[in-house]
Amino acid sequence: MPSPVEQIKARLSVADVVGSYLKLVRAGANFKAVCPFHNEKTPSFYVSPARDVWHCFGCGKGGDQFRFVMDIEGVDFKEALDILAKRASVELVYEDPRERDERLRLFAILEETAKFYELNLSRSATVRDYLVKRGVSEESVKSFRLGFSLPEATGWRTLLEHLQKKGFIPPEIEKVGLLIKNPKAQSAAHLYYDRFRNRIIFPIADFNGRIIGFGGRIFGNATDTVAKYINSPQTVLYDKSRVLYAFDKAKLEVRKSNTAILVEGYMDALMVHQAGTTNAVAVSGTALTPYQLQGLKRLCDKLLMSFDMDEAGESATRRSIDMALEAGFDVKVIAVKEKDPADVIKENPAVWLEAVEQSKDVISFFLERSLEKFDARTIEGKRSIARSVLPLVAKIPQEIDKAHWVAKIAQALGIKDEAVWQDLKKIKSPHVFAAARQDLGVNAPPQKSRLQVLEERLLGLLFARPLEVAEKLNADMFSLPAHKKLYTYLAASERSEEGYRTSFANMPPEYQTLANRFIFEAEVTGFAGIDEEVGACVQEIEREQLKGRLEGLSDRIRKAELSGNTAELGTLVAEFSDASRRLASS
Ligand SMILES: [Zn+2]
Structure with missing residues (x-):
């Protein structure tokens, strides 16, 4: 029996697969298209139906159906196999069938849970009113599948009981992070209770839109004992270090615009999409990781980061910027004053769109800020300015880009380029991204x-x-x-x-x-x-x-x-x- 890979290749040609993403134009025996992996105006991306392969002369990428899906979706081989197997209706037999059945059951639990939370929300006028007040449109509620988990007053096990009625058992529900186990429980019926209670629910999906976890914002006010946001824990399906919220909705636009907007929370991501900037993703429950950047880098070169200007110097934000620069992204800052993007958009989406339009290169942003803060005419001032900007320049992998910023900084400080270069060379910073970077990006031939x-x-x-x-x-x-x-x-x-x-x-x-x-x-x-x-x-x-x-x-x-x-x-x-x-x- 042919392998799943062979079966898929027999059913879906490269032209079929590529053609579902790109507009292919016949060119002799081959097809050509504008390459989705590098910037170009005239097509240098070719598909050969005869040999069932693709190749781009501009950036040197090429391969088979699987390579294409891996690159365009930003996924690994196994995930590409899953995607194409589904399209070709090929059953993947490489998995242990028991394991496969279990995964399917776990996905089914999460899907059923999302539906249950959606139903709760549709029945809860107060929560819907709250969302309206926050500026969330009906369409966004639907497309982001927002939900509501009932408050403790209704019971601590409403989800558990619902899922049990559907034939699922507590240990598997716990496995996807929806239950909390109480080892001191008096009876078996009290051993588990719902993790999410009295929360507005944001389902978290994988790149294919399958639900793998949830984020929950408290309905009402957070207290010392009740956190404002909680998330599903790490599970067999939900790997926090790799997932980006709204990635499934943003991926096409990210690739098309060669740009991703990175925001900090569920609400921001949702509102940013609602405002029409549909290439936005958010980190959820973790700091930005190299894996997440790697996934994005497969689809785009530009990263617009939105953060409160006062937080710009804070270490978490700074670390994200460092990593993105090191990953070879062209990083820009969307500066919104003292407010989250969600609040800005609620008041006036045009202000947000304007801020996106006006986004500024991250190094210019820091240079300008430190020029305001320090006196570039004094030696101490020059030193402080250099100290705040040069570590960013040091992160840039491309020498040409580095030279550009060295010249700018030298000019701003009224000193020679050479002096800036010398200080730059002294900067030794750990390369958080170095390991992951090797297989990123395309080097010029x-x-x-x-x-x-x-x-x-x-x-x-x-x-x-x-x-x-x-x-x-x-x-x-x-x-x-x-x-x-x-x-x-x-x-x-x-x-x-x-x-x-x-x-x-x-x-x-x-x-x-x-x-x-x-x-x-x-x-x-x-x-x-x-x-x-x-x-x-x-x-x-x-x-x-x-x-x-x-x-x-x-x-x-x-x-x-x-x-x-x-x-x-x-x-x-x-x-x-x-x-x-x-x-x-x-
Ligand atoms: Zn190319």
Whole structure:
């Protein structure tokens, strides 16, 4: 029986999957689109229906259906498998069926709970009035599935009893964080009670919109013993360090606008969406984590952070900013005065939209604030300003961006760039994000050498038409290790269509991606006159290799002359003239 991955690939082509996210336009045998992973105006993103792969020439990303869903949804392989399995109606058998059934039951409990809380809210006029007063629209209540958990006066176990009637048992309800166990209970009936009581409920969903936990805001006033907000605890389904509130609703707009707005709570996220900025997410119950940033980085490069200006210098906010800069985000600040976004929007959504429009680069923001606070004409003032801004600059991974800010700061302080650079170099800060950063973002492709271009072309022809090309090549023609390896993979296979297909399928995925890129490039120019083309490439490669050899030889000749090693000099000169003769006649 084919694996789930094979079944899914058989039912959903890359063009199907990509086409459900992007507008594909036919381009010869392939399709093209504007790449969703980097900024571009003319399409350099290609899909090959024949080979069932995609590749972007602009940013170098490429792969199969799964890679695409992982990148565009910001999920890992297992999650991508889940998404595509559902779309292709393929049952995933890789899971232990008992485990799978249990997960499904746990999701069912959470869904039933959300419905129960929604029903409570629809029946509770006072809570609905309160929400109206806070400016929450009816539509937002519906789309965010707000709910209400009944107060203790109604009973401590209204949810538990409801779920039991639906056939669920307390231990599994406890497993998703909805119950609290009281080990000192007098009777079995009192062993558990509802975690959420007298709270406005904000269901927390995974990237697919499946409910995995809840946040609850007290209805009425918080006291010393009753917290304003409580959340579901960490469970098998709810991993606080990875989930962002409203991510499921924001993801498409985040990708489209290449920007995410990051706010601090449920109410803020909801109101920010209501105001029309639907690319907003919120951290819930934790400080911002590298995992959350990593998820966002797969979808966008820009991060707008909204916080109270007075809190800007506080350590939690500062840590979030540091991490986001380190993650390579272009970080901007939405400055709202002394109020939460929710309050601003309640009063006048236009003020919020204006603040978003006016968002300011985070380093400018801190520079301006410290210029107001300290006197840039005095030495102490200059030092204080540098101390508050340079640690942020130090977090930026791109040297060009760093240089930009160094120049700005130097100008503001009336000193030379060099002095700022020196202070910047002294800053040693722990890189909280460094580990996670490695697989983030896309590095600019380095300048290619002539030899590299030729080898890539040759490999493209080889992989596109192995039957015609393989015989004409050998491993010595490839100088780059990755190219040599690619050639060897193909050369080792049996010389038939089937043999080549098998060895391609057995290559490590990173080599498949590389080969696919070369094939796409070969396809762009076509295969007319492929024999001459291969011949010309081989000849050019030999010439380039000879040139390289001549350069090496002339270096060694110079050294031999300097050291007076006449014996070696003789051999080298002979080799040199031999190589240059061959170059001249090639
Ligand atoms: Zn791209």
